[in-house]
Amino acid sequence: MIRNPIDIASRVSSNLSALIEDRVNKSELGQDITLATIHDFVAGLLSDAFTETEERHHFDINESLLDELNALIEEFGESALAIDFVQENASEPLSRVIDAVVNDRDQENPPTLEAVKDAMISGLLASLVGAGVLDEDEDDVLLAEIDALIDRHGADALAEEFIRYE
Incomplete structure (x- = not known):
């Protein structure tokens, strides 16, 4: 799998970056977490169970995250590794x-x-x-x-x- 340049993380909101990092950290060793994986997770949180699930996460999960993910998928593809989109710098x-x-x-x-x-x-x-x-x-x-x-x-x-x- 081809890794994206590191600077693409600067184009991701801090909220999405933190969510991606959390999902990657909770994944099983060796499991590739892609933008599609993150998209499915966020879409699941926005389902009917959203209010119950939101309390278990420290992120402001809303439709704008899904919009942001859709834009990233459109530009980089569903199979792009999510870890490449984690920010290590301040905005x-x-x-x-x-x-x-x-x-x-x-x-x-x-x-x-x-x-x-x-x-x-x-x-x-x-x-x-x-x-x-x-x-x-x-x-x-x-x-x-x-x-x-x-x-x-x-x-x-x-x-x-x-x-x-x-």
């Missing part, structure tokens, strides 16, 4: 938040993901929105994204390692 807006914390003169040690989350909760997001660095509607998405990075890499992971420079 551009979260990178700006991390950069703000890294460049904070009050920091003695390099900030961890947990330190960035604490700063976000303590008013950094509002400050960055006020300064025009972030859009008003990005705060909920960014908190979900930092939580996903913490879940995957641990609260003590150095935040600057996840900055995406574009």
Whole structure:
């Protein structure tokens, strides 16, 4: 099976990336998880049992994920390996938040993901929105994204390692 270039993960939402990573981690060893596999899983969650199943997952499962998957399948094919679509970097807006914390003169040690989350909760997001660095509607998405990075890499992971420079 041909692997896709790594940079395609940057085109995937953090929510879909986290869901894909969760499904890959829960799969049996040696089982190839493809975009079609993920599509079937999400479509199953959107069935009548959606409300019961949603409580067991930490993802915002909605029809937009299915739309996103359909677009990826159209471009890369059903047999594309899902792991190629898992993000290992922060989104551009979260990178700006991390950069703000890294460049904070009050920091003695390099900030961890947990330190960035604490700063976000303590008013950094509002400050960055006020300064025009972030859009008003990005705060909920960014908190979900930092939580996903913490879940995957641990609260003590150095935040600057996840900055995406574009």
